[in-house]
Amino acid sequence: MELVEVADEERAARLGMTGSPTVLIDGVDPFAVPDARVSVSCRLYRGLDGTVDGAPSVDELRSALQAAESRDCEAECSPVDTVGRGGRGRLAPVDGGLRAVQQAVLRHFAATGSTPDPADLEPRAAAHGRAATDVLADLAAEDFLALDDHGRIRAAYPFSAVPTAHRVRLADGIEVWAMCAIDALGMPDMLRTDAVITSADPVTGETVTVTSTGGRLTWRPSSAVVYLGQRSCTGPAADIACGALNFFTSRRTAQEWADQHPDFTGQTIPQDRAEVLGRSVFGSLLADSEPA
Incomplete structure (x- = not known):
């Protein structure tokens, strides 16, 4: 110290x-x-x-x-470190307008529930002497977000532009999709808001709900856990990990899913560790941001 x-x-x-x-x-x-x-x-x-x-x-x-x-443990010890980019974090660097555009994308998702068009991002990129499409390409290359074949944003961690298994209703009524369970858990802290996360156990279909109130999270059912998994190949988290970062009603169903998907490796983690991971990865993404 x-x-x-x-x-x-x-x-x-x-x-x-x-x-x-x-x-x-x-x-x-x-x-x-x-x-x-x-x-x-x-x-x-x-x-x-x-x-x-x-x-x-x-x-x-x-x-x-x-x-x-x-x-630190996720970066050094765990087989699953894709969520936090191998310990490098999800906050883009300031250089080249990367952080300004990243944060503009995140604010747009939070305010509208949808992805922005590149034209909406031009003022942010232009302030750094660049075109929005070029900045988005740089962000995608470093896995701060993911683009589709047409250059449109399909994911801006923690948000998804298309429906997923994880729905998050913010305190102001806006509803957004999260890329995975950890992304969903990180949203309330990142946005400094209450929220209700709704997902489903991939094995049983039973609903898992996590309610964030004043920074405290309540899980239903109380036995719910999160499975952290990823494929053995390389690539963006949207492709190799997000499909295996899910809520389960119990350790039993999480293990059952893992047994059914040998192409993924990972581990089941308890609620408190999942909460800490969500906060640590996403909590600071908008903490030091430019005015909207």
Whole structure:
């Protein structure tokens, strides 16, 4: 643990400090809020219960550290690391307008439930001296999103442009499709909103529902789990993993599905680990974003 004193806004900008204290874990602010400005002023933190304090709570710090640990483990230990791009994360780099266009795509999905046309993205790309189609191609090449044969967006993790097994209803009534179970679990934290996730056990067809309220997730049935799997080949997550990242009503049905699909390798994980993985992969995608 390193304590860093920041005396001016230039250094605050370089470190990503948006008020004191700012906690960085592996260089990432796990408590970042949308549109927060660089600042050397005091910072306030709002807990899940609505209370405001001058620092994150012990429980919140512990949760953030566990999320970072899970992210590292997924990158180094797990056979399934495609969700987080092999530990590299889903947040596109700033260079070349990649992050600006990525975040514009995500906001459009969240606001409309559908994919944007390239023309809708031209202002973002033009601000970086590029065409939207070129930026989208670069994003697809690095698996920040996936394009169809006509260059249209078919997936912008965590969103899908076509129906999937995972439906997410946001607090404002917008309904979106998630690419997989982990993507669905990451949406409420990424968008800082309540949501209801509805999916179905691929073996029994029984409904699995996860309700996010104030950052807390409630699973029905209580025995539900997530299976993380992927094919042994290489390629974008949309093709080699998303079809094997599903909700199941129990470990028994998850194992039954795995036995029926030997072309996938993976593991069953409990609810708390699935939640941490969803938050760690997607929670920060819009935390440091340009104005819409």
